[in-house]
Amino acid sequence: MNDVNRKNTLRLLKTARGQVDGIIKMMEEGRYCIDISNQILATEALLRKANAQVLTNHLETCVKESIENHSDYDKKLEEIEQLIHKLVR
Numbered sequence: 001m002n003d004v005n006r007k008n009t010l011r012l013l014k015t016a017r018g019q020v021d022g023i024i025k026m027m028e029e030g031r032y033c034i035d036i037s038n039q040i041l042a043t044e045a046l047l048r049k050a051n052a053q054v055l056t057n058h059l060e061t062c063v064k065e066s067i068e069n070h071s072d073y074d075k076k077l078e079e080i081e082q083l084i085h086k087l088v089r
Helices: 003-029 033-069 073-088
Strands: none
Touching (some): 033 073
């Protein structure tokens, strides 16, 4: 992953971590359930975006390299297929 993509993904993950800390605090304070749920949804969206960046990078680097070098291509496809199954559950 290049430095720009890594920094962007790390920023998203750190923001999500901060949101989780905020959600925990909201729970401890007994805040309104809908407000808590909205924060959980926002955190999930950040994690999905970070995951999309990681997977895009994987396709653009690891999988592309595997295709170009004719090595481990079947393994890379199997990994992607397994991940897709997890995503659609």
